Amino acid sequence: MMIKRILAPLAVVAATGLAGQALAAGEGGHVTDVDFSFEGPFGTYDSMQLQRGFQVFHQVCASCHGLKYLAFRSLGDSTGPAFPDDQVKAIAALYEVADTGPEALPGDTRPGLPSDKFPANTAAGAPDLSLMAKARAGFHGPYGLGINQFLKGTGGAEYIYSLLTGYTGEEHEAAGSILYGNEVFPGGKISMAQPLWGDDVEYTVHGGGDHEGEEGYHGADYTPPEATIEQEAKDVAAFLMWVAEPKLTERKEAGLRNLIWLVILSVLLYFTNKKVWASVKGDH
Structure with missing residues (x-):
């Protein structure tokens, strides 16, 4: 059952x-x-x-x-669209974003900046x-x-x-x-x-x-x-x-690096284990 x-x-x-x-x-x-x-x-x-x-x-x-x-600035990521900085600024300026400045009124907008979303x-x-x-x-x-x-x-x-x-x-x-x-x-x-x-x-x-x-x-x-x-x-x-x-490319690169280190560590642990227990196994 x-x-x-x-x-x-x-x-x-x-x-x-x-x-x-x-x-x-x-x-x-x-x-x-x-x-x-x-x-x-x-x-x-x-x-x-x-x-x-x-x-x-x-x-x-x-x-x-x-x-x-x-964010607009992400358009310039080297592993992404890789737009030049001047194009990123130009693209951001095409969009109107909410103006949150100290003198802005509710509903006010301004041209976007690379730091905006x-x-x-x-x-x-x-x-x-x-x-x-x-x-x-x-x-x-x-x-x-x-x-x-x-x-x-x-x-x-x-x-x-x-x-x-x-x-x-x-x-x-x-x-x-x-x-x-x-x-x-x-x-x-x-x-x-x-x-x-x-x-x-x-x-x-x-x-x-x-x-x-x-x-x-x-x-x-x-x-x-x-x-x-x-x-x-x-x-x-x-x-x-x-x-x-x-960040897909960066995650793949990080995963590959970690995998390589894991393989190296496994090999080192294997030979370390053999070295540590060599005398004990030799008595039998």
């Missing part, structure tokens, strides 16, 4: 996991696997992709969504996107095996990509509201109209710098890829993954 009591909850969890996997693989919620550069234990962010993703967010998504947990956007009642890539973990996440999450991440970026490219073009009226057909969103209908169309942004061209080996790098110039729906969705999904996990 005791064994049954212990195994019963495990059976329920296993069944739930299998059902979740079946749902994720079904027609109503299929998530496309995308090969992102930051996946895997040694993956890192592609700074040029993050810059393109920010451009998509700024020109398309920011009209309804905010990034209230992200992105202002919240509640005008359309749309969710904030700061943690969306973590909140929408799927495909590799919570129904997958732990090893999949370790090797490929939680899958939140794949979910965002699939959602943005999953519109069917159908419209449904319900309770006076228009819902839009989407193959990924639960129920197959979503209140958000299709945001990306492939001609929403014109990717800008940046200098080469330290981007040798990255996608689109050609000698002294960086030529961004064509702004298709799929490309825009992939870029903004990668950007939102960085927004949710800005």
Whole structure:
């Protein structure tokens, strides 16, 4: 009886996991696997992709969504978008933030500074996107095996990509509201109209710098890829993954260092143990 009591909850969890996997693989919620550069234990962010993703967010998504947990100065992180300081200041100045100065009146605003965070956007009642890539973990996440999450991440970026490219073009009226057909969103209908169309942004061209080996790098110039729906969705999904996990690269590097030290310590302890007990084992 005791064994049954212990195994019963495990059976329920296993069944739930299998059902979740079946749902994720079904027609109503299929998530496309995308090969992102930051996946895997040694993956890192592609700074040029993050810059393109920010451009998509700024020109398309920011009209309804905010990034209230992200500071403007983080856009200059070397393991992130790596915008130059002057561009970070220029980007911050494009946004109006609450003025909390000693002479400010309630409701006063001022141009943003690098030390400020992105202002919240509640005008359309749309969710904030700061943690969306973590909140929408799927495909590799919570129904997958732990090893999949370790090797490929939680899958939140794949979910965002699939959602943005999953519109069917159908419209449904319900309770006076228009819902839009989407193959990924639960129920197959979503209140958000299709945001990306492939001609929403014109990717800008940046200098080469330290981007040798990255996608689109050609000698002294960086030529961004064509702004298709799929490309825009992939870029903004990668950007939102960085927004949710800005220190992902640093955590991976720290984990690798700790693993190396653990191996060295284990070897030292092994030989120390042999040395300490050599005389005792020799008597037998």
